[in-house]
Amino acid sequence: MPAEYKLIYHAGIPGRGEFARLFFEATGTPYEDTALTVGQDGVKPLFDGSFEHSDKNPLPFAPPALQHGEVVISQTPNILLYLATHIVSPIDLEAGGEEGEPASKKTKASPLSVDDPALFHALGFTLTILDLNNETHDSHHPVAVSDYYENQKDEAIRRATDFRKNRVPKFFKHFEDNLQRNSKGAFLLDSGASFADLALFQVVDGLKFAFPKLLAKLEPQYPKLFELYKTVKDAPRIKAYLESDRRQKYSMGIFRHYEELDEQD
């Protein structure tokens, strides 16, 4: 039986598809990932308009796209909103671990409703996290997304300097401040784990790959943020996923490691 959900995304990088993958994995929801089942050709139908049910859905601007029944939608925050309002299983950061553990690391309700402010709070955080994701991309491509890094390296060095000095600390402070003021303080929402925490894990993880020296320097200043990172990383379902072949490696996508863009000694 084919999986109910299909993620259509580029092969060979975690990229923007990763935010949806982590949602599927944390909720234990079966999904087809065309990056693995089809490879890079899997995104072609999005560009030539031949994707399934294209008569009922707009042409996407870019991958990722999500197919669920006859519905095909694109744009990462939109896909996460769709999953948050449709997937019945909760995000569960304890499932798959030792028997008898308390289920305190679960979302409070699932699927989320538009009558629950938690949906908008989680989406608000996620949009900010995705802004940081985009700015990370632009730190190595400040002039032209379609041109080579080597042709905009001087500009990238200038932009990455501002990114390290001003932008990453501004975003991290926002997450840390919000975690510190929660009464429980473990997740971005006081009510429990949400897709925003998964997204925050992903962007911190990517930044650790791209800017290892910067992240090592910042870690002691944002204790709650890095504690949350570790909580998600060590959650049994996420841990199993990260160790599996389903998790693709960072390479030449959003998160790239160029020594000259990282903190200098």
Add this chain to the structure above:
Amino acid sequence: MPAEYKLIYHAGIPGRGEFARLFFEATGTPYEDTALTVGQDGVKPLFDGSFEHSDKNPLPFAPPALQHGEVVISQTPNILLYLATHIVSPIDLEAGGEEGEPASKKTKASPLSVDDPALFHALGFTLTILDLNNETHDSHHPVAVSDYYENQKDEAIRRATDFRKNRVPKFFKHFEDNLQRNSKGAFLLDSGASFADLALFQVVDGLKFAFPKLLAKLEPQYPKLFELYKTVKDAPRIKAYLESDRRQKYSMGIFRHYEELDEQD
């Protein structure tokens, strides 16, 4: 009686607050706009955490924020999603015009439900439109958002060249292709006007201010897109808004006019 909805945003520019304002205006929904009622001090409580009901809501990363009852949320797409799922009056691009006109330029349903793919189609388009909005900002600030334009002018000239040659045409083609394949072809969604059309009007309008020569050159190539622009601009409620003091002028925000960044003769 105070308005049910309060928009909290910087004074003196349309900016990202404009997408919410157009939603209020097109639906005839009363709202308070702190840019007009308070001025620039209106955003201060967002930064120092003293905003109303701050105990029940996260600290925002940046304006705009929306307050509705005890709910305060931020991030433009999130605010539009909230309005789309809560405002009961339809987006009506004929209301306020001559008596007896047919109501064909209305949204099909209002508020939109997460069970209706139209919500995700409209939000998907809107996220792409807001990506173009962000790229417009970065065309004059490619290195550092917090630094002066004059200190990144050389990089801006390089980035704006790519923006004019590759990015704007790519986005415009996406909107035109989708408008062309609709059976009715007047709005982004076949089912009728949506908040995505309002957002598309706004970004085209801002681009006409910032890059007048480029837009004059592109207009004949994207007939459906510019027809939609005109339909929204001439809608009675929108026309009245644009001519009112409530519509703030473009100046030094996202949309700025620098001759050296526009198409050269």
